[in-house]
Amino acid sequence: MPRGRRRTDRASLGSALLWLGPALLLIGGVVIYPAIELVRASLSEFSITGLRLGDAGVENYRAVLSHPMLGTVLLNTIVWVVAVVALTILLSLGVAQFLTKDFWGRTVVRWAIIVPWAASLVITAKTYVMIYDYYYGTLNLVLSKLGLGPVDFLGSDAWIMPSMILVGIFVSIPFTAYVFVAGLNAIPTEVYEAARVDGASPFQTWWRITLPLLRPALLVAAVLNIINVFNSFPIIYVLNDRNPGFAHDTTITFMYKLAFKSAEKDVGMSAAAGVFNVLLILVVVMVYLRFTRWREETA
Amino acid sequence: MSAATDTSTHPGAVRAEGGTRHTGWRRHRTWVLPLAGLALALVFLAPYIVMVLNSLRPSGDVVRTPPTFLPREWQLSTYAQVLGDERFLNWLKTSLIVAAASTVIVILVSIPAAYYTARFRFPGRMAFLLLVLVTQMFSPTALVVGIYREWFNLNMVNTYGALILTNAAFNLAFSVWILHGFFASIPKEVEEAANLDGCSRFGTLRRVMLPLTLPGIVTAVIFTFIAAWNEYVVALTLMIDEDKKPLTVGITSYVTGYEQHWDQLFAASIIAIVPVVILFAFIEKHLVGGLTAGSVK
Numbered sequence: 001m002p003r004g005r006r007r008t009d010r011a012s013l014g015s016a017l018l019w020l021g022p023a024l025l026l027i028g029g030v031v032i033y034p035a036i037e038l039v040r041a042s043l044s045e046f047s048i049t050g051l052r053l054g055d056a057g058v059e060n061y062r063a064v065l066s067h068p069m070l071g072t073v074l075l076n077t078i079v080w081v082v083a084v085v086a087l088t089i090l091l092s093l094g095v096a097q098f099l100t101k102d103f104w105g106r107t108v109v110r111w112a113i114i115v116p117w118a119a120s121l122v123i124t125a126k127t128y129v130m131i132y133d134y135y136y137g138t139l140n141l142v143l144s145k146l147g148l149g150p151v152d153f154l155g156s157d158a159w160i161m162p163s164m165i166l167v168g169i170f171v172s173i174p175f176t177a178y179v180f181v182a183g184l185n186a187i188p189t190e191v192y193e194a195a196r197v198d199g200a201s202p203f204q205t206w207w208r209i210t211l212p213l214l215r216p217a218l219l220v221a222a223v224l225n226i227i228n229v230f231n232s233f234p235i236i237y238v239l240n241d242r243n244p245g246f247a248h249d250t251t252i253t254f255m256y257k258l259a260f261k262s263a264e265k266d267v268g269m270s271a272a273a274g275v276f277n278v279l280l281i282l283v284v285v286m287v288y289l290r291f292t293r294w295r296e297e298t299a
Numbered sequence: 300m301s302a303a304t305d306t307s308t309h310p311g312a313v314r315a316e317g318g319t320r321h322t323g324w325r326r327h328r329t330w331v332l333p334l335a336g337l338a339l340a341l342v343f344l345a346p347y348i349v350m351v352l353n354s355l356r357p358s359g360d361v362v363r364t365p366p367t368f369l370p371r372e373w374q375l376s377t378y379a380q381v382l383g384d385e386r387f388l389n390w391l392k393t394s395l396i397v398a399a400a401s402t403v404i405v406i407l408v409s410i411p412a413a414y415y416t417a418r419f420r421f422p423g424r425m426a427f428l429l430l431v432l433v434t435q436m437f438s439p440t441a442l443v444v445g446i447y448r449e450w451f452n453l454n455m456v457n458t459y460g461a462l463i464l465t466n467a468a469f470n471l472a473f474s475v476w477i478l479h480g481f482f483a484s485i486p487k488e489v490e491e492a493a494n495l496d497g498c499s500r501f502g503t504l505r506r507v508m509l510p511l512t513l514p515g516i517v518t519a520v521i522f523t524f525i526a527a528w529n530e531y532v533v534a535l536t537l538m539i540d541e542d543k544k545p546l547t548v549g550i551t552s553y554v555t556g557y558e559q560h561w562d563q564l565f566a567a568s569i570i571a572i573v574p575v576v577i578l579f580a581f582i583e584k585h586l587v588g589g590l591t592a593g594s595v596k
Contacts, residue, residue: 011419019415020427022408023471030449030468031434031442037452038445050451098339103332111580112340115347115572118579120529122547123568127346130353130361130561138349141366174343182587231438233532252440259444260536270444277441284436 035278041271048265060272069246069254077230077250079161084168084232085225089218092173096180117174125238128167129154132239154239160248164239168229175228176221183217184210226284251277347572354378354565361561377566387567389542390549394571396459397534397545398527401466405474405523406516408467413478414504418490428479435472439465440532447536457540465537466527473526474519481515482508518585525575546571 017024045056064070099110116124131138132153140150153163187210195205236253246254255277259270341348353361354377356370363371381387412431416424439446446465447456455461485508493503509516531547538544541552550571553564 008418008420011415011421013422016415016419016421016423019411023412023431023475024427026404026408026464026468026471027430027434030446030464031437034442034445034449035437036445037448038442041444041448095339098332098335101332103328103336105333105336107583109336109340110583111576113343114579114583114586115576116343118525118575119347119572120531120547120575122529122531122551123350123572124346126551126564126568127350127353131346131349135364136362136366138366138368141368144365170343170346178586185587227436227438231440233440256440256443256532259447267444267448271448274441274444278437281436281438281441282433 038271038274038278041267042275044268044271046267050265050267056268060266060268061275063266063269064272064276069249073246073249073251073254076161076248077252080165080168080232080236080250081226081229083165084172084229085222087165088169088172088176088225088229089221091169092176092180092221095173095177096184099177099181100184113174113177115174116171121171121232121234122238124171125167125235128163129239129241132163154242157247160240160243164236164248167235167239168232171235172225172229176225179217179221179224180214183214186217187213223284223287227281230281230284251280350565350568350572354562354569356562358560358562361565362559374562377562378570381563381566381570384563386541386549386552387563390544390546391570393459393538393543393549394528394545394547397462397466397530398524400459400463401470401527402520402523404463404467405470406520409471409474409478409519410504410509410516413475414482414508416475417479417482418487431472431475434469435476437469439469439530443532443536446533450537456537457543459543461537462530462534462545465533466530470523470526474523477519477522478512478515481512485511514585518582521578521582525578528571528575 041052042060043056043058045053045059047053067073095113099106099113130136132140134140134150134152134155137150137153139153144150151159153159191209191213192205195209200208230250231252232250233252233256236248236250237256240248240253246257249257251273255270255273258273259265259267352368352370355373355375357372357374360367360371412427416428450456450458450461450465453461489507489511490503493507498506528545529547530545534545534548538548541549544552546567550564550567552558553560553567
């Protein structure tokens, strides 16, 4: 934007409050206030029915940090986030390149790809429970035909995480591929013509031109995916439903089960785990702001 | 890149191949690419094809060994049965009320905020935009205990209002962000012309700006509606009454320890998915522009 021809005018705080008031009320009342409630709950002791009994100090935090399954849960979270995000980005790059090509039926392919994005995650996860099922699953039907035998995808300790990761990638690709399509479309065609004139091979062109120019889209896709995948609840909650304990939970489902599903129903401890989760996300937000160098003119 | 001028995709923006060396490929790509496209489409549709097939067979056939890909016995009556099921109609009602009300609130609240921040500089503008960005990063999942405590204290657990306001608040950021991009891309002169013609600030917004940002508003509406329609964690936590659950939570009661209506579970899933897929297909061509305006900038 050229200087001296700004698109914005000066306004007073008073009139701004009039226009932004409703948004501030909504954010304050239903995002910030619950965050404060969460911290308050994490410092309190609750009965099993959810009544506040009194102050607990940092007892809940100590309980989370000394929970016998915390190490497993953290490891699960790292494996889940890293595997889903890395593989999603890799596969989405290919899908996006393909979607920007001009071919007969492209619109139909694009519609097919948005289905997992539009569909509810719980419903998709429920369907995968049936696909993965040991006795009745479609996947095991195919594997048995191929002589690879039925696999207990959701019941065996070795298979459950890869099975959940596959679903995580499946539902993350549509959004990520669209971010990359947007990034690819933003690259001017002239750059490619120049490369062709210079005699660059298709791979050289991709490696030296496409990938570097796609960097902003890659950063955005990576950070948004890290946040979404970290916060992902339905896939793990539904696919891991038949297994007791916390052996295959991430920090998000761990937190939820502490308050609403475990034998203890410990709201205070769950709130402390929630505070840890929010802090983790905030760290990611800072990294996001730093990497994208968030500035006034981009806002 | 501005959003309003780039809401469509550019076909073939990537022209890495070409030249005489690739004439063989040129000839074959007319059928190789559609075929690869078909394979890709099938990969993404596969679970939903299984869903459709399972909704068209009796429940006993879904859980019968050995499994078969096609139904052993076709049964179309499940859809009529689900649509006549009072429980299902209640869940559908909740989903419609909650998604529609959340969307109306989000649009009514985000339009003035997005317009004002795109047009004016004022003390605290950056702080507000930063707040919006941070809320975009917050998920209701991580805050679910706090959200539950809030509505519990207000005695609003199990009410539509609690679910509507929660959905609206957590989808507000995205809408503000998208609309901000659209408003910012409209030249100021357009608005000044309207002012000279005697339009008030509000009149300008309503008569001039809103029609120009219609693609952005449609995108924000559909995104919010779908997000609220598909929301799970908050509804699972807040809506305990069987007849106040939305579809996402309700349909899981078709298969529990007490009843096993797999056919109804899948038929209900299809009924829940089809409207949103159609809505999404409507804005497909705006998705790229919307994402560019919302994030890639």
